[in-house]
Amino acid sequence: MIKKILVGLIGLGVIVLAAFLVIAWKPSIDSVDPPSEGEFSQEQIDRGEIIAGLGNCQTCHTTDQEQPYAGGLAMPTPFGTIYSTNITPDPETGIGQWSEEAFSRAMREGVSRSGAHLFPAFPYTHFTKMTDGDVADLYAYMMTREPIQAEAPENTLEFPFNIRLLQAGWKILFFDEGRYQADSSKSDTWNRGAYIAEGLGHCSACHTPRNQFGAEDESQAWEGTVINNWYAPALNGSNRSPVAWSEDDAYAYLRSGGSPHHGVAVGSMADVVHAGLGLAPDDDIRGLATWLAGLNPSDGADLAAQQAAEAINAASNKRTPSSLMGEGERIFAYACASCHYNDPDSPNALRPDMALNSAVFAPDPVNLIRVTLEGVSLEEGIPGAMMPAFGEALTDREVASLLAFLRSSQTDQPAWSDLEEQVRNQRQQ
Template sequence: MTKRITAILVGLGILVLAVFLIYAWEPSIPEQEPPSPGDFSEAMIEQGRALAGIGNCQSCHTVDPERPLAGGRPFPTDFGTLYSTNITPDPATGIGTWSREAFHRGMRQGVARNGAHLFPAFPYTHYTLVRDEDLDALYAYLMTREPVNAEPPDNQLRFPFNVRLLQAGWKLLFFEEERYQPEDARPELWNRGAYLAQGLGHCSACHTPRNKFGAERTDLAYEGAVIDNWYAPALNTDSRAPVAWTEASLYDYLRSGGSTYHGVAVGSMADVVHRGLGEAENRDIRALASYFSAMAEPGSDEQARQTATATIQSAQRRTADTLGYGEKVFTYACASCHYNDPDNPRALRPDLSLNTALRADNPMNLIRVTLEGVGNEEGLPGVVMPGFAELSNADISALLHFLRATHTDRPAWDNLEDEIERQRQKVATNTESEQ
């Protein structure tokens, strides 16, 4: 009887494995000669350029600015490190031999030309929503870039996460191929923004927590998450922003990299704004602003102005009642730039009482900006902030505790000095790797 049960279980196991292999197998699509630039119209290429900006393709697929889109950027994950691929039309190391059909399948189903399953660090889970005509334009743009012969490093994933075939099982659990369907009850501008944000923009990929398998928690969409050692804040009604994001302030932030009532784009978001959305048309930036402002349920611009004034006045009153070490550090390092008239706050030197990072549950972003500053390629054009890494951990801790206590109504952060030291070490490691 035992042998019979064992035989049945083994047989069932073999059957399940066979069914999975049949399900997981994807055919190779034949290679083709790289298309000629003359195969595409200038209008299609230009449309593809703007869409590639919204998708932030260059940021993820570029390490050396002299070799754009040649891949090789590392993406550390809980399962190991992935490296972005070469998406130039080089026939040997890029996608030059990919047909339109192969490109569409890769973008929408996460399957390479040779039939290999792509890892979901490539956001095909979002690109599946994109329309045919936009994928065609993106294909035209990529196939008319300068070919670069560059082989990215091999992925360094732990077993069994390095087995591509198993990605078929991940897709079975967490992926559904579909196209974006407009919501009839919403205006056209909102639908355009939703289509871009959910599709090529893949905004929730950074702003949504993930489960232990690396899939987005759709039940917690846009509630904020840590990515690339930055905290991507909540974009919905859970936002900690002291002033609600209006459509106008979102447009300013996404177009220029800063908002008077919210601060400036740094880190990963600076890449999105300046290297990605900088290529997008104004109408698409306005569409994104329409979509996200509705998500946060904002008030009017006048209500935002009044809230900002009241917030700054409250912070200044609380500051007047203190004279501790943290305030002395603020006076020395920050006040000359960040002190504002409550009735006329300045975007170029934002008032910290309006800064979302100061109100976040996680102090990560504020610590990193304090240590690293804001460079020329971040924030607002032509406006920089020096880093203050020369301050001790105790100095920065006192400063941030002072700001948190006087410029917000949020509770104090725990173990702040430990987190400052952790971020200091990460900043030092990142600096060494770039040299």
């Protein structure tokens, strides 16, 4: 009897394994000669350039700005480091021998031309939603870049995460292949925004927490998380900003890099806004803003202005008379207030108000620590504006008391813990 059960179990195991291999095995797609000049129209290449921006291809596939798309960017994961690959049309080290079919399969299914499964550090889980036209335009743009010979470093993933075949199992659990499905109950503008946000622009890759397998946790969609040492805020009703994101504020932020009622786009979000959305037409940005405002029910621009004025007034009422200032408040007065002051009725994105700023309201202090230590460069936030770095002027303790002061005086949020230690850790990063 036991023998029969054992034989049965082994038989079942073999069948399951065989079924897995059938699903997991992908054929290689034949190589082609790199496309010749003139194969694509200039209009198609120009459209492809906008798509490449929306998909942030350059941000992830470039280490040296002189060698765009040559790959090699290290992406640390809890399982080891993955390096982006060379996607220039170099025939040996890039994708020069890839047909459009092979390129499309990589974008839609996360499978390389050789048939190897790709890791989801490459956001094919979102690119799968792209239209055929967008994939074709993107292919035209990529294949007409300067070919660069460059080999990406070997990944350092630990066993068994380095076995690409096992990615097929990950896909069964966490990957839904398929094009974007328009929601007919919503406007075309909203659908355009959702197509970019969920597909090409892969916004949730940073704004949604991941589970222990590195997949986005759909039960916590848009709840915000720390990624690559920046905090990407919640974009839904869990967003802590005192002013709910209206469509106009979202438009200003995504188009110019700053919203008067929230602050500016620094760190990885600066790349999304400027390198990513920079070339996108206004309709695309309007679409994203409409979609974003829908995620986060707001009461429109009028209420936004009123909420902003209330928040600024409430914060200034909490300030102590100057003779009683504690250390944090004194540092703010000396080092920050000369730039960060506002008329409550018309706050200005160029001097983000601390009583409205997302970094001060965020559950994690990393953005506020980094901006204080490192400043804001000319390219980040609103281009052309910058903020000096204070890392060398202030000690860890001084930064910690400044930030504790901002948290308690400007917001209604709970105090951050272990601030001094967190400042020290940031300096070491």
